[in-house]
Amino acid sequence: MTVIEAIPQIRTTNIEESIDFYVDKLGFDLDFRKGDFYAGIKAGNSRIHLKLADEKDPSITFVKQGNHVHLYFFARDTPAIARQLKTKGVSLLSEPHDTDYSKNEFKLEDNEGHILYFSETLGD
Secondary structure: OOOOOOOOOOOOOOHHHHHHHHHOOOOEEEEEEEEEOOOEEEEEEEEEEEOOOOOOOOOHHHHHHHOOOOOOEEOOOHHHHHHHHHHHHOEEEEEEEEEOEEEEEEEEEOOOOOOOEEEEEEOO
């Protein structure tokens, strides 16, 4: 088996707000829309799909309680990304910091409550 790509699907109760968050706030690209219930977001070489749902993702509470993550993005210059996001009104849950596993990372919450990490490998 050869896997080409894995695309996570994020549930949202308001697809317009989610598209706005990922495109206007985070600076990702809208890849496609399917009516008013589904959209594809492109982030570098990665993709995320947004799906309209009646209720918030039940994993949101679990992730927050266990200090887990919904999406983890590898990037370059995380301190600069964090500064740029803050100028767009994005609140960070943690500032960029070096970890004991050789990363510099920060985290934030999307408009629905999903936890997103942005990380770079130290020394890259």
